[in-house]
Amino acid sequence: MVVAGAMAILEGIAALAKDDLFAVTRHYVFEFSLTGWGWVHLIVGIALVLSGCAVFTGALWARFLGVAIASLGVIANFLWLPYYPWWAIILIAINLFVVWALCAGMQREADASMTV
Template identity: 35%
Template sequence: MLMTAISGKTQPGDGVKTPRGASVAAAGMMTLSGALSILMGVSGIAQDSLLVTPSDYAYWFDLTSWGVIHLVVGVVLIVTGLGVLADKSWGRGAGAAVAAISLITQFMFVPHYPAWSIPMMTLDLLILFALTRFYVGTSG
C-alpha cells in the first residue's frame, strides 16, 4: 500500500490566485483613499471650520450631506479595496466603479477644500489606472 503525505501548503501554479503588482498597489491606494474619505466625511458631518461653503456653486450641498457622501464612498472604497486584495471576481470592476465615483465627488468638492480634493483626485486616477490596465491572472 502506497501512502503519500498531502501538504497543506500551496505551491505556485496550484491554481491559487493571489493578486500581484498593480492589483496590490490599487488595493493599498483604495484602502488609503477610503480611510481619508472617511476622515473627510467625519469633518463634514461635524461642520468643521476647515471647510468653506460657497453660496453660488452649481454642485451645492450642505456640509453634512458632503460628509455623508464622503463617509459612504470611503467605506465602499475600503470594502472594494479588500475585495481586490482578496482577488475576488467582483473586486476590480467594483473598485474601478467606486474610484470613478470618488473621482467625481472629489471634483464636485473642489470649491470646499481644493488642497484636499486635487490630491485625492490624483489618487483616484492612479487607482483607476492600476485597476483598468491589462490584467493577466495566475494560470493554474
C-alpha cells in the same frame, strides 16, 4: 484603495462635524449642505475600503467594483473642489491612480492568459 477610502472617511467625518476648516461657497451649482457632503464622502470612503479589501482576494468582480467606486470617488471629489481644493485634488489623483492600476492589472492578466 484602502488609503483613499480612509482619507475619504476622514473627509466625511470632518464635514459632518461642521468644522471651520471648509470654505463656504455661494452660488455653487452643486451646492449641498456640508452635512450632505459629509455623508456622501463617508459612504464613498466606506465603499472604497470594503472594495479595496475585496481586491486583495484577487477576484475579477472586485476589480470591476473597485474601478466603479474609485470613479465615484473622483466625481465626488471633483464636486467637492470649492469646499477644500487641495484635499480634493489629492484624492482625485489617488483615485485616478487606483482606476489606472486596477485596469492595468486586468490587461496584464489578459495578456498572460493569452500566451499560455
